[in-house]
Amino acid sequence: MDKKDKIIEAALKLFVENGFHGTATSKIAQEAGVANGTLFQYFKTKDELVMALYVSVKENMAEYIEKNTAKSDNVKEVMKSQFLSSLFWALDNVVKFKFIQQFHTSPYIGKVEQDVIQNQVMPHLSLIQNGIDKGLIKNLPVDFVFSLISSQTFGVYQYLTSKPFTKVQQHDTIEQTFDLLWDMIT
């Protein structure tokens, strides 16, 4: 692993532990095992590091979900595979997921280009629209449905990380939640 990756890894860990401002760049360098100045060769400013980290984590997540999304015309099947893989990724990458949550409620979120966000959300909106057009999903505003699904994802995640569950229990709860969710919106 090269120094840049070591820095990103260290930053992720410390940001989640102590927050963005609670983490000094010097601590990041120390944790990464590089010199103070080295961090600034790869990232011009601390902000740039935060943004780069967000992009990296988001890509990582998107890639995983993409790979595990069912290739099918069946809306329910596709939606379910996405719901499940989102949660599997989150449970397997607790630190990264916490980072995303932190980032989303920080002033940094305002610095993400609007079209980048659009691109991330678009496919999900299309899928929902598709479900509505086929008469499967209730005729509600697409972004309303999207908001419900997203928040439900966070809800299950929170529940599953609040206590120690076995893999099987996690699996079952996730499946069960999707069923509840599907019933609700159809």
Place this chain on the structure above:
Amino acid sequence: MDKKDKIIEAALKLFVENGFHGTATSKIAQEAGVANGTLFQYFKTKDELVMALYVSVKENMAEYIEKNTAKSDNVKEVMKSQFLSSLFWALDNVVKFKFIQQFHTSPYIGKVEQDVIQNQVMPHLSLIQNGIDKGLIKNLPVDFVFSLISSQTFGVYQYLTSKPFTKVQQHDTIEQTFDLLWDMIT
């Protein structure tokens, strides 16, 4: 309004705009129209101010919900009145609600005494348990149901603040969402 309240008000505004660490105590004092040192007469440290602010906001919210909760034995009625008043409060107190969200994803949350959180959550859990016992609500773990309801609340809030809606539209959407929710858990 006395100086303490002015400081709290100023802190709330600036924390939401610039984050906890992005807000210097001197800026808070300035915004509140008091001297630098005065802030520390009322709060020994900045952290203490943050915590006090959280408690104050939470109390404010709890009081409102308490006042608007239906006095009844009917579980659905009570739950609906709570769901609605939570959202009405959030929509009427956007800044305070953002502050709560920020606080929840910050390292500060760890400093809130565990029993304080318990006390806040307890009544809701009891209500749900009550619903289950009466055979109204599906027989699921109480805190799982609680997670679902909470995240649903966040979901509608997010949707309703993402675009400009009229009061009536907001009202209708909230009622509608509760119906979906109720169907899901019963």
Place this chain on the structure above:
Amino acid sequence: MDKKDKIIEAALKLFVENGFHGTATSKIAQEAGVANGTLFQYFKTKDELVMALYVSVKENMAEYIEKNTAKSDNVKEVMKSQFLSSLFWALDNVVKFKFIQQFHTSPYIGKVEQDVIQNQVMPHLSLIQNGIDKGLIKNLPVDFVFSLISSQTFGVYQYLTSKPFTKVQQHDTIEQTFDLLWDMIT
């Protein structure tokens, strides 16, 4: 003497000894006997300190010359009194004068408002113009004559500080130089 003045004094000394960039703000604070942060209460940035110092020194010089300028209609008399008092001030304030020279050949000079410079030069140009109008001074461009006089001033200053001279010798040389200068331009 208050802290602000102590800081200005310390800055003046160190800037002349080590240059603007060779002087750390921490050294200035140390020399002034104040804390690091105190400097930044009086001057938002190091640049602001440099500019404030320049303005202060210039005002000091202008005040002295103003006070010692002959109140008369006689152009030669006025010009002579100014030439002399400029040099007396410079010889009595070697450090301040060096600072001005350093400032003038630094990129900082570009940050001085153009009209501030105009205001400083204007009276001298008027005086020269007056001399030309009266047929006393040769009919040359005013700012050319001004350049000649200015550089002559620097020339004598440099000579007089290159070796140890007595006050009387300095006085005589200055008077003599003015006579040469006056002969040259009339």
Place this chain on the structure above:
Amino acid sequence: MDKKDKIIEAALKLFVENGFHGTATSKIAQEAGVANGTLFQYFKTKDELVMALYVSVKENMAEYIEKNTAKSDNVKEVMKSQFLSSLFWALDNVVKFKFIQQFHTSPYIGKVEQDVIQNQVMPHLSLIQNGIDKGLIKNLPVDFVFSLISSQTFGVYQYLTSKPFTKVQQHDTIEQTFDLLWDMIT
């Protein structure tokens, strides 16, 4: 042009634009189109580069003046040719001349060996002495006369670069100034 020359050229440009300390060695390397470390193959330290640059520029100027100095016993003729060629060089090499000025008012000037300065000044002092011995120039201290001539040179330079003049106007002004100067010291 080899790398060393490219570095010197880049350094000259950037030093004049941003000052010695305002110019990072990495920027010089970049501007010169060489690697960061290459600069230090040719110059052990940044200071050494500054000094080498000064020597180089000074040599360049001296060479030009030497070449254009009248070969004659006539003191006035020799002096005039030197005065003129100094100014012609300065006007043709504005950047180099600015560099010299910057260098002279910087702490670097103290690092130039005293005898190097002596060697540069000596011929001019001899010439003046020669003029005095022949009864041409007023019987004043040689270095006083030298100071006056030097500063006059700077004075005209400043005037001629403060506005846009044609070559002919520049030429005329320089000749005229020498006449004034000659009248003054003889």
Place this chain on the structure above:
DNA sequence: CATGAATGAGATTTCATTCAT
């Protein structure tokens, strides 16, 4: 109680210089 000048520890960032390739 209220003030605000003063503090100094600590944060981010720069940059001359080195050295393994």
Place this chain on the structure above:
DNA sequence: GATGAATGAAATCTCATTCAT
């Protein structure tokens, strides 16, 4: 010789907190 990643000392600037008035 040439490279450029890596270094770490040092510089500027911020800010929570104190304390004499």
